[in-house]
Amino acid sequence: MQSSLLWLLPVLPLVGFLLNGILSLAGARSPHGPSKGLVGFFAVLFPAASFILSLWLFLRLGHEVASVRALNANLGFNLSEALSYKQPLWNWFAAGDINVGFGFVFDSLTGIMLLFVTGIGTLIHLYSLGYMAHDRGHARFMSYMSLFLANMIVLVLGNGPLVTFLGWEGVGLCSYLLIGFWHEDDSNNVAAVKAFMVNRVGDLGFLLGLFFLWQIIGPATPFTYEAISAWFRDPAHLASVGQGALATLLTASTLLLFLGCTGKSAQIPLLTWLPDAMAGPTPVSALIHAATMVTSGVFLLARMSDVFAASPITMGVIAFIGAATALWAAVAGFLQNDIKKILAYSTISQLGFMFLAAGVGAFDAGIFHVFTHAFFKAVLFLGAGSVIHALGGEQDIRRMGGLARKLPITFLAMFAGWYAITGLPGGAGFWSKDLILEKVWVHGGPILYWTALATAVITGIYMTRLMILVFWSPSRIDHEVEHHVHESPWTMGLPLVVLGLGSLFAGFAWAPMIPGLDWFGRNLAPIVGAAQASLAGAEEAHASLALLASLGIGAALCGIGISFALFRSGVYKENSSDPMSLPARIWTFFFDYIHAGLGIWPVRIASWILDKIVNPLLLGLVRLVAYLVEFVGWLFRSLQRSRLRVNLGVSVAGAVLVLLYLMKDILK
Amino acid sequence: MEISIVHLQILAAILFALGMAAAVGRRNIFFVLMGVELMLNAVNLSFLSWSRTFVGRGAMEGQVAPLFTIAIAATEACIGLAMVLMIFRNRESLDSDDFSRMKE
Numbered sequence: 001m002q003s004s005l006l007w008l009l010p011v012l013p014l015v016g017f018l019l020n021g022i023l024s025l026a027g028a029r030s031p032h033g034p035s036k037g038l039v040g041f042f043a044v045l046f047p048a049a050s051f052i053l054s055l056w057l058f059l060r061l062g063h064e065v066a067s068v069r070a071l072n073a074n075l076g077f078n079l080s081e082a083l084s085y086k087q088p089l090w091n092w093f094a095a096g097d098i099n100v101g102f103g104f105v106f107d108s109l110t111g112i113m114l115l116f117v118t119g120i121g122t123l124i125h126l127y128s129l130g131y132m133a134h135d136r137g138h139a140r141f142m143s144y145m146s147l148f149l150a151n152m153i154v155l156v157l158g159n160g161p162l163v164t165f166l167g168w169e170g171v172g173l174c175s176y177l178l179i180g181f182w183h184e185d186d187s188n189n190v191a192a193v194k195a196f197m198v199n200r201v202g203d204l205g206f207l208l209g210l211f212f213l214w215q216i217i218g219p220a221t222p223f224t225y226e227a228i229s230a231w232f233r234d235p236a237h238l239a240s241v242g243q244g245a246l247a248t249l250l251t252a253s254t255l256l257l258f259l260g261c262t263g264k265s266a267q268i269p270l271l272t273w274l275p276d277a278m279a280g281p282t283p284v285s286a287l288i289h290a291a292t293m294v295t296s297g298v299f300l301l302a303r304m305s306d307v308f309a310a311s312p313i314t315m316g317v318i319a320f321i322g323a324a325t326a327l328w329a330a331v332a333g334f335l336q337n338d339i340k341k342i343l344a345y346s347t348i349s350q351l352g353f354m355f356l357a358a359g360v361g362a363f364d365a366g367i368f369h370v371f372t373h374a375f376f377k378a379v380l381f382l383g384a385g386s387v388i389h390a391l392g393g394e395q396d397i398r399r400m401g402g403l404a405r406k407l408p409i410t411f412l413a414m415f416a417g418w419y420a421i422t423g424l425p426g427g428a429g430f431w432s433k434d435l436i437l438e439k440v441w442v443h444g445g446p447i448l449y450w451t452a453l454a455t456a457v458i459t460g461i462y463m464t465r466l467m468i469l470v471f472w473s474p475s476r477i478d479h480e481v482e483h484h485v486h487e488s489p490w491t492m493g494l495p496l497v498v499l500g501l502g503s504l505f506a507g508f509a510w511a512p513m514i515p516g517l518d519w520f521g522r523n524l525a526p527i528v529g530a531a532q533a534s535l536a537g538a539e540e541a542h543a544s545l546a547l548l549a550s551l552g553i554g555a556a557l558c559g560i561g562i563s564f565a566l567f568r569s570g571v572y573k574e575n576s577s578d579p580m581s582l583p584a585r586i587w588t589f590f591f592d593y594i595h596a597g598l599g600i601w602p603v604r605i606a607s608w609i610l611d612k613i614v615n616p617l618l619l620g621l622v623r624l625v626a627y628l629v630e631f632v633g634w635l636f637r638s639l640q641r642s643r644l645r646v647n648l649g650v651s652v653a654g655a656v657l658v659l660l661y662l663m664k665d666i667l668k
Numbered sequence: 669m670e671i672s673i674v675h676l677q678i679l680a681a682i683l684f685a686l687g688m689a690a691a692v693g694r695r696n697i698f699f700v701l702m703g704v705e706l707m708l709n710a711v712n713l714s715f716l717s718w719s720r721t722f723v724g725r726g727a728m729e730g731q732v733a734p735l736f737t738i739a740i741a742a743t744e745a746c747i748g749l750a751m752v753l754m755i756f757r758n759r760e761s762l763d764s765d766d767f768s769r770m771k772e
Contacts, residue, residue, distance in 0.1 A: 643764075643765055644700070644764040644765070644767060645691075645692050645693070645695070645700070645764055645765070648691055648692050648700075649692040652688060652692065
């Protein structure tokens, strides 16, 4: 189906970006900056318009799907094709055999992603109005945020991997700009550059993966998701990539694409940038580094599920990496004292869950966790931002405490987020995490399952630790700061309430235990169903849903209980201001050390060699040529004196020589 | 001893060599100009003696060419002296080596 409205989705926030960018530049000279009301109006209006448009498109698409299904059922067909709105816009570039079109496609996967990207995006824009109200650069901030949203929409909406790559780079740029937003502090700039550099490595993998993929499918197939999926669903093609050189090529291609995903989604080995990215303002952490951008890796896996499903090695690697990241980051989260760092490691851990789900072939469960995680992690970050805002910039949870009464709205919202992330029954995280655990048990085997379950326990521990130290334990705030503690303005409170409700109830979009509530999975089935069916295999292990769910709840309760016990026994040392102990540092910065050892130092040594040894050699060669020319020039320069007599003499001598030459026959 | 044509040619060559020696060797710009004149007239002499050698067609041309040379030598002397005067006013010098940079 064609739709001519898709281009509006990214263009609306782009207009917001341009307007606020112009306002920011125009107000740069004035002492107070541009009008806050006007900036706020633009900042919220355009994302909201984008949200309403995507909601309308999504509902219309659902309606049309239902009517087409009914028609097909009447005619006796079984409809398995995905229905989507398409809008091919123009030919992007053509080089040799490659002919890439620029266009958008809106199907149920895109729709679900867009709904929470624009919806939560709008709420976080609203929140930023309050959070950044006292900041001189609020117009610049809002324009970057809108630009991010536009790029994220392009990423999700692109009809082919290259259009997605465009948005992929765009969100990376905005992430860089926003991490380094407070650029007066140089450590923020370092964090921004680090995020950018680490992502470059991943993006290189993404691009190389695309080249290999293009090699596999050949120039005859258009480079769009639709065509690529169709190619990989063809049994003849699947057989051809099942063995031989093509199988190697496919493994390389998917592994490289996955490397791109690990960069963007902060998985092992490219995860070190995300904790540092917390240097950005908290709404940025909530929108970009928790809810939307970092989940684009999972989105890409689901989008290209047919490709990944064709390579069992890659799927195994993805599942293993996901589980390892989830466990590692959960432990690292427990070791932090900075409220935003805890949430950052928690994000990495939850992303690990999503990759684990995708790796065992449950792409829909992964996307479902993306969806629920967007709510509860956004509310946790926004709540943390509200706490930081109330305490005037304090981020160390050892200097908080007793805030449940002082900040009731923030506390209730974060409580909802905590309820969801620990996986207590009914919360959003409960449904998605249990779904993942179930799929891991069925398709992934016991090792992955127990790793995931252990991660769930540790998640309970560190999240409860955060709640205890911030809200429930006695106050350890400085008296002066405590005096000024205040609940945030309504622009910050409203998103907290909405997202808090979302993290309690978003999970009911796909509650397998309740009949009829499978809206989410049903919608994703046409897109990832084929890949999942091909992976599921013939003999499917059956497990008792109730048993697995109670194990999950047990893990959550166990984690919470352990956390309270640890608090009682004084392990949390909430009054100390010790820096991290050595083992904790080694665990936390393990991958930083690995990067330093395997990436940064070899490059430094190589560049030292190039700089100090190879460069002088090359320069010497260049200078040799220069000296040679100079010497020859010096030889001839003496002839070029502007002395009248010399010139005359030389010209006469020349004339004589010419004469002698002409007379040579006579002289003989 | 009768003066033969060969003697005239030898005289012309000696005069030319003297003129060239003056033009190249002397630094005073007037001597340079005089050397040039001397060389021109040495060539004239050579032409005339050739006109004696070739009786007939060549005789006339050998007579006419020096007339042109004299006319051109006159204009050359005119312009040359004017330039020397102008340069002398600017530089207070008649040394040709001082005139190595004309645009100054």
